Amino acid sequence: MQVQDYMQTLGRQARQAARTLARLTTEDKNRALHAIAQALEAASPQLLQANAKDLEQGRARGLEEALLDRLALTPARIEAMLEGLRQVASLPDPVGEITEMRYRPSGIQVGKMRVPLGVIGIIYESRPNVTVEAASLCLKSGNAAILRGGSEALHSNRAIAACIQQGLAQAGVNAHAVQVVETTDREAVGALIRMDTYVDVIVPRGGKGLIERITQEARVPVIKHLDGICHVYLDRDADAQKALAISLNAKTQRYGTCNTMETLLVHQQVAANLLPSIAQDLLAKGVELRACEVSLALLQGAHLPVIAATEEDWSTEYLGPILSIKVVDSLDDAIDHINTYSSQHTEAIVTENYTRARRFLTEVDSSSVMVNASTRFADGFEYGLGAEIGISTDKIHARGPVGLEGLTSQKYIVLGDGHIRQ
Template sequence: MTTLSPYDSNSPVIQAAHRAKAAAADLAPLPRAKKDEALLAIADALEARTAEIVEANAKDVAKAREAGTSDALIDRLTLTPERVRAIASDVRDVVALPDPVGEVVRGSTLPNGLDLRQVRVPLGVVGIIYEARPNVTVDAAALCLKSGNAVLLRGSASAYESNTALVRVLRDAVGGAGLPADAVQLVPGESRESVRELMRARGLVDVLIPRGGASLIQTVVNESTVPVIETGTGNCHVYIDAQADIDTAVDVLINSKAQRPSVCNAAETLLVHQDIAAEFLPRALDALADAGVTVHADERVMAYAKESRATVVEATEEDWETEYLSYDIAAAVVDSLDKAVEHIRRWSSGHTEAIVTTSQQAARRFTQLVDSTTVAVNASTRFTDGGQFGFGAEIGISTQKLHARGPMGLPELTSTKYILTGDGHIRG
């Protein structure tokens, strides 16, 4: 009796996964020069075909506006010629990065004479499930190709035209450079069923990386049979310590919140030590008002808001756990650094937290007690980013603790294998 494989399917998603697996096998042994050639071809093609990409994106943006999508989400969706050029530049930055494949993580000659090496190898087929951020399409493809992985891209229906155009450009460039075009594929279909099939293609897809809101991430984590690297939402905090420099504190707060509020490393909660509140909050509230930010304030912050220009509303329990992705911030006064840490431990998503202080002791205690992927001292939360860290374009920011944590660059898209070399050794 013949047992059918669970992947003996006419499903377009499974067929794409089979093609990706074959492409991954071809990619794995390629030298860096060949992969870099393909990436440079991608960067050139993005710039050459910018008008085609922007035209397709305009269709998605128009549909989003008709559907009443928020300005923050439309900002994440929108591609302009300048943003396409920036994406192409990010791809060239990846070219300049070291290739992790083949790197010896550790190695030694064992007492019995065997040579043992642990080396980095590609993960294989990487599936990316993400929401309305078409730049992720290129970032993910570039990082996966550089690290020798095939990629299956499943963006949201809201960016379908944009992603279709981008993947068309990517595949043409990759194929023209002599690599298998199927190393980059858009997952067929716009229904939830196509996502479900991708999540259950264990054995064909080696790892899934979800990027988006809490609902998307939890759905993938809870329902996938394929191993998942969990990326998290960004409920990030800025804590102003009792010994903060006021000018620095205002600058860090405004940059963290308002420089680009629609991204996961934007600050969503402000915590202020009670001893500096009277001096800091009037300045901060006016600065937030000038930046167009609405403050969701606790009672103690409210007391300082009466004389400010700020738009202030009363905070509810829900505000402390909200990733606004908009010109909104929750704000509270806390009794001490330890109370700030207590608040962060309860409400943080584990992404990024910042402290502004002139006290080395306070900075040291805060960095020791706060358990997030990144803890910033006198610096904006907006720096938690693969490009800012020097990793090149990132595949995502992992808020889990296994395999990868924080901005995930090229090394995080590899696994390892052991190579054992002997001379006829046998075990007694």
Template sequence: MDIKHYMTEVGRRARAASRAMAKADTRAKNQALLLIAAAIRREADALRAANQRDLEAARANGLAEAMLDRLTLSDKAIATMAEGLEQIAGLPDPIGEISNMKYRPTGIQVGQMRVPLGVIGIIYEARPNVTVDAAGLCIKSGNATILRGGSEAIHCNQALAKLVKEGLAGAGLPQDAVQIVETTDRAAVGELITMPEYVDVIVPRGGKGLIERLIRESRVPMIKHLDGICHVYIDDMADIDKALKIAFNAKCHRYGTCNTMETLLVARGIAAEVLPGLAALYAGKEVELRADAQAREILAGYPRLAEASEEDWGTEYLAPILAVKIVDGVDEAITHINTWSSQHTDAIVTEDYSRAMRFLREVDSASVMVNASTRFADGFEYGLGAEIGISNDKLHARGPVGLEGLTSLKYVVFGHGEVRE
């Protein structure tokens, strides 16, 4: 198989399909989503069988248990995929929306129309549900998409792609609007990220290693985030109860997610009051605390206490480990965060109005919170209805990215024969 030729053909077909998708009406797009959801429910047995083939191959290849877990398509996962599509069908269509129409002194009327980006390449690892979620978001936002899933899930992804194409065809939309890369050859990724003539944006979903490689090699813009080194700062004007709840939830609700707290900053004035209570909560979850000298004094006797090195401030543990640092106050907290944060999500706990406002304004991260757990940084929790990923970049989309992040705005001008004087 000539990978370059194959990917060029995939790209060419995606570009052509994107033209039809851009002008597809809302009813057709919603119909496709509902047909795909129905097909997924109807073909649940076939999907499980395809998934079984993937799982057997993965076990034969000695894949780790966590990976097998993510690869498994349970009955619940199948139902959730179908429901997700139905939810996307229920969201307002972002495309064609015209905003800010204003008359100018020359007589022309100027506004902006929301339009699709064009062709979106999605590169992801094992999870087969990404195939359906991403296809659904791209269909609704009028884009064509090229999906490159993990090779471990190839049978399942092919089975899902068949159902997606069936739904597209049933709604009169081009089947090429959603294409699965049919080869597991890694060279296909190299092609996908270097054909800007066919692909407008890449959304990578995966570990830091994958994304770092894509950043180095991609010639197509990306909507991405590398990692989540999230902070909670407990100010000396914090409400102790809120501080305990938030700092516990932000660390222990789930360890492996990008919006989990990795470093806790505590104002010196409240440390002796708040840290022992927090330690009692963390001890129940066997969380290791890597603390600076002052915090270690207060935490003396904690069963899993270690010395924090500078490296800890820049580490995303994705595990029951937490870095702890005592700071003078909000100034040092902001400086620490703007130095070490991955600009994903950072929160302050305080009852002081001015410090809350300063933190919101000055912390340079995609999500900045007052008195709430960092775990809320999520497209569903923010009310976007669905999420294609999270962006830590400042250009285009920042933070959780839903349908709107897959669109652009063009200027539209309504005239009456006006010319420039």
């Protein structure tokens, strides 16, 4: 019950802070971002000390090396955090933008004003840099933030929170604009995702399991990203060089990211021509290939070491050097396969054909759809959003990379001169 009370208090304070944040000028917010950066810079030694404590406890508890790596702060990583803050400060402020003001026959003028969502709850893993990133995006978009990071990063997050507080105070911003949950009690997450009077939206960042659990239990709307089963489709009219470059880049530029290709689809008429050389290059990079019946025969015929794909492969996010390959009979088959198996994250077609490019763009129901470009481009920086709080595979509110604008909404504004309704 104590945790519940604690979370309710954070919620109430966040709601109050959100009202004052809606009033801040762009300059106020940027000043706070720069002040936070200065505070973090000045406190670097303390941050590294606090982080060392987390790392030590993590090692004692036998945390995996990959988790320890994410948890670790270094002078270079602190510098990257500062750079991130300055970048967010330099982004245009989405709040207050007025659009579509039009006169109506009644004489009133109606349009939309972009406004903060209010209070955003962010639940994430033990990555201290996310604390700074999430705080900066929420602050710039005029939202109050309640940040719940992984318990392994508690000392680091507390040290960062102190710097954020210092920065807010220095810029005269409400201290509850950014609150870090300072308990490792798991009940805190349950409370946060159910406080629908105080929290307007939850953004979970973490593994699929965590996000599914949060989605199931939440009463507050969730902007979520489950997984990235991304496809590249090599059309009948694909340019061979582009097909090779994009396939390789989409699979091997980085294996662990959600916008990495997991399945390569190839039109039957060009499979024999395109697949062997692509497969060869992928194999040379150490990628395991799992092929459908047709491509299996084709690649084995070219004496390449591939294995047979199973039904499960089509819906698997490998996040590693594995690729499933399927030959399809037509564009329709490719689109059907994608709309059936993809996680609606990012899909690309390689083609020189105008009509099929247009159909692919229109009919593929994913948050990012591309022509002759690598799926790896699907992220906030590449799209020009400046930074992203996550990539949404939801269909309402925001799809794809969620930047500052995704943390806002639009209300209607009406200007009259004593107008009444007849």
